[in-house]
Amino acid sequence: MTRGAAARAWWARSAAVASAVALVTLGSVAVVVAANKDDGAPDPGAAAEVMFGALARGDALGALEALPPTERRAIAPYLPRLVSELQRLGLLPALSLTGVLGGTGGDLRVEGLTTSSEDWGQETARVRVTGGRLVGRMGPVELPERTRGLVHDATGFDLPAPGEPVDVDLAARRTSVLAVKEGGGWHLSLYQTIVDLVVDPTGPRPARPGAPAAIGSNTPEESAPDLWKAISDLDVGRLFSLFDGDEQRALYQAQPLFLPALRRDAGRWVEDEGFGFPPPTVEVSVEGTGPERIVRITRFDAKWRDRLDTVRVQYNGTCALWEHRATFGDPNADPATFQHCDGDVTTPIDTSVTGSRTHQLTAWTGLGRAFPTFVVRERNGRWFISPTRSVLQTLIEILEPLTPAQAGLLLDRATEVAHTFRPPPSTAGG
Numbered sequence: 001m002t003r004g005a006a007a008r009a010w011w012a013r014s015a016a017v018a019s020a021v022a023l024v025t026l027g028s029v030a031v032v033v034a035a036n037k038d039d040g041a042p043d044p045g046a047a048a049e050v051m052f053g054a055l056a057r058g059d060a061l062g063a064l065e066a067l068p069p070t071e072r073r074a075i076a077p078y079l080p081r082l083v084s085e086l087q088r089l090g091l092l093p094a095l096s097l098t099g100v101l102g103g104t105g106g107d108l109r110v111e112g113l114t115t116s117s118e119d120w121g122q123e124t125a126r127v128r129v130t131g132g133r134l135v136g137r138m139g140p141v142e143l144p145e146r147t148r149g150l151v152h153d154a155t156g157f158d159l160p161a162p163g164e165p166v167d168v169d170l171a172a173r174r175t176s177v178l179a180v181k182e183g184g185g186w187h188l189s190l191y192q193t194i195v196d197l198v199v200d201p202t203g204p205r206p207a208r209p210g211a212p213a214a215i216g217s218n219t220p221e222e223s224a225p226d227l228w229k230a231i232s233d234l235d236v237g238r239l240f241s242l243f244d245g246d247e248q249r250a251l252y253q254a255q256p257l258f259l260p261a262l263r264r265d266a267g268r269w270v271e272d273e274g275f276g277f278p279p280p281t282v283e284v285s286v287e288g289t290g291p292e293r294i295v296r297i298t299r300f301d302a303k304w305r306d307r308l309d310t311v312r313v314q315y316n317g318t319c320a321l322w323e324h325r326a327t328f329g330d331p332n333a334d335p336a337t338f339q340h341c342d343g344d345v346t347t348p349i350d351t352s353v354t355g356s357r358t359h360q361l362t363a364w365t366g367l368g369r370a371f372p373t374f375v376v377r378e379r380n381g382r383w384f385i386s387p388t389r390s391v392l393q394t395l396i397e398i399l400e401p402l403t404p405a406q407a408g409l410l411l412d413r414a415t416e417v418a419h420t421f422r423p424p425p426s427t428a429g430g
Helices: 003-022 028-035 044-057 060-065 069-088 145-155 190-198 220-232 236-241 249-273 357-367 387-399 404-421
Strands: 107-121 124-137 165-169 176-182 185-188 281-287 292-305 309-315 319-326 336-341 374-379 382-385
Touching: 044 060, 044 107, 044 124, 044 176, 044 185, 060 069, 069 387, 145 404, 176 190, 176 249, 190 249, 220 236, 220 281, 220 292, 220 374, 220 382, 236 249, 357 404, 374 387
Parallel strands: none
Antiparallel strands: 107 124, 124 165, 124 176, 176 185, 281 292, 292 309, 292 374, 309 319, 319 336, 374 382
8 A cells, every 4th residue: 555545544544533533522611621631641652542542442532632732722612513513414423422432332442552652853753553452342323324435435444333343453554643742741643643644755754854934924814815825826835834833733843854745746737737827816704803713715716727628716705606618629619617606515516627637626616615714813913724723614614504404415525525536546467
C-alpha cells in the first residue's frame, strides 16, 4: 500500500471513529469541561495507552480528553449539535457510544499494549505500537445501513457488524501516531498524525526546521478573499499562513517538510494541465462580535481553465451557476451550464467534467453548499481561519434544514463526492 493509500485508509477509519466518538458527547456541560482540561499523560507512550484504552472501552469523553487542549477546544463545542442532527436524520443510532464500541452488550479491550517513542523535538514524538491486540466483540447496536454503505463506498472498508468478534494485532498493522506535549502533559494529536501521513516520507527526520509564520488577515472581512487569492496564486505558503496557528500547530511545524512537494505539484498543474485561475471577485458578510466571527460568501465570480475545459462560476448568495466550455472547442458555441443551489441534495453532482481538475474543485457542491461557512478567530490583532470550526459549522448548517426523508439523498451525494477523490483501481500487475 502506498503512503497516499495508507493515508486514505487511515482517514476512513478516523472518520468512523470520530462519528462514533461523537455519540456520547451529547451532554454539552461534560463536553465543555473536557475541552478546557489541561492535563495529559507523563510521556508519549502513556498518552497512546490513554487513547487506545478510551476507544476500546467506548469512552468517547476519555478519547476527547486525550487530545491536546487546543484541538479538543476546536472540536468539542460543535459535537452536541452535530450529533443531534445526525440522530434526527437517522444517520446515527439514538444510543450512547458504549453500545456501539463495546460497552453495554459488547466487550472490546486492548491487551498487552507496548509502544516505543521517537523524539522529534519541539515537544513532539512519534509513538509506534510494538505489541498488543484489540480483542473482544462489538456491541449489539447497528449503525444505519446507509452510513455503513457510505464508509464502504468511499473507502472499500467494511465496518465490523454488531456482535462480531474482534481480534486485531495492533503491531502487525504498524500503527503509528504523533504525540505532543501541551497543557502540562502528553496527548495524542489528531492533526499531527494526519500531517505525518501526507508529508514527503523522504523528508528530514526527526528534526523539523522552523516553520513560516502565521500571518492571518487584517480584518474578518478580508479572510475569505485572502484565502481565494492564495488559491488563485497557487501560493500554498500564503494559504497555510491564514490558518489558526494554535489549532493547526501541526501544519505550521511540518510545512517545511511538505511545502516543496506541494509547490512542485502546483507547478505541474500549470505546466502539464494548463491550469489557470485569475483572482476571483469575492464578497462576504460577517456575523458576530468579539474574538470569533462567522464569515459567509455572498457573491463570487471566477473563471479557471485546464486543458479540458474553461469554467466560470457565478454565485449570488443562494445559487451557483457553472458555465463549461471545451478549452479547444468552438469559442462561439453556447456553454454547457449547471446550476446548484444551497440546500439542494436532490441534484446529482455535475459529471460533465468528470476526470478533470475542475471536477475535483467543484464536487463539493453536491453536498448542498456552494461554499463553506468560515469561522475566523482573532489573535494579536490578526484574524485567522479555523479549519476545524469551519468544517463542523458548515456540516451542521448542511444538516439542519434536511428532513429524515432527505438523509438518503445526502448520503448519495456524499458517496458521489467521495468517489471523485477516490483513486482509480490499480492496473499494475503483480
